Amino acid sequence: MNVRDDRREAAIEKMADHLLKEGLPGASLRALAAAAGASDRMLLYYFADKDELMAATLERVALRQSAVLDAAIQPGVRLPGPSLLKAVWGAMASSDLQPFMHLWLDLAAGAGRGVEPHRTIAGRIVDAFLQWTQSRLEPEPGSDPAAQAGALLATFEGLLLLAAVGRRDVAEAAVEALGEG
Amino acid sequence: MNVRDDRREAAIEKMADHLLKEGLPGASLRALAAAAGASDRMLLYYFADKDELMAATLERVALRQSAVLDAAIQPGVRLPGPSLLKAVWGAMASSDLQPFMHLWLDLAAGAGRGVEPHRTIAGRIVDAFLQWTQSRLEPEPGSDPAAQAGALLATFEGLLLLAAVGRRDVAEAAVEALGEG
């Protein structure tokens, strides 16, 4: 029945595509509207304001990404740290790492300065990822599993950052080195 | 003799301060000019355009930061991985980590999308940091020292990112965990 909600939903999907392709800097209302096949006027009819629109769209992107990870390493499976890192890195790499990486850095940069809705959403994403990591990690006995998951997550995020600034080769070599040690 | 170069130099210092305080999003010509005690008109007299201005200012920030690191761990000293990580993290934390962290994430985000001058400068910074890490790292025998340095750098960058998105506690715990393992 509700036409508006349907179109809103469709817009979210198309805007998520656009966001992944262009990143936050390319996410003006007019550009997003063009991507969604609508007018900026209509976007602001579907959503209260840009913040609400961005929150919904970023949430959608996060959902997609967590689906990629779940598909790569299914619930119930547990791996030791180095293997898990390698597996996650491999999964991201084969699902076209780049777009998500760029968007995530944009988001993190905004979050760092406390910008909303970036701060809230980035927090949620990193918490979810942390929990996911802990649920997939075969913990080494004798130290805190949460801290181990945190360390693994940090390393992965750092690899992402290295790749983003054009040092993907360094990141690849690091993954290998960590796999041996 | 050269009045212009003197003022240009002074402007760089003050703009570096401003950049650390406000990050890239707060770096409009008018805002930078106010911080430097000049007019935007004059900034564009000292520098060809905003790109040149930003390149000079970001370079200055990087210079300051590497001075902090050199002071914390002097040339010639070598530490094993976990200790080095702890030392670097401690040095950054005690020198007011926050401003540099934010700026670095802004820069990395821009670099990821290929924006100039961010891409070039971020590349230079990460290369310098990589080299610095390798020069301070007591390498474990049997695997590539460069890759070990890369892995350590990745972890550190990831910790920075975790702290930026408001999970500094997770980062601290991870540093501890890595210190034990």
Next chain:
DNA sequence: AGGAGTCTGTAGCGCTTGCTACACGGAAAC
């Protein structure tokens, strides 16, 4: 048939952005 509420296009407001045109005072060179 008429009024009410739901959609949507047009047009534009007020603001910020990087950058520029122009004019003018002073100092230096000849």
Next chain:
DNA sequence: GTTTCCGTGTAGCAAGCGCTACAGACTCCT
């Protein structure tokens, strides 16, 4: 003493931003 260049203020341009006012079309209820 004139010319030439350096340094600087004023004022403004074109483009982009998020957002809104307004009006018309369409659908539904009575």
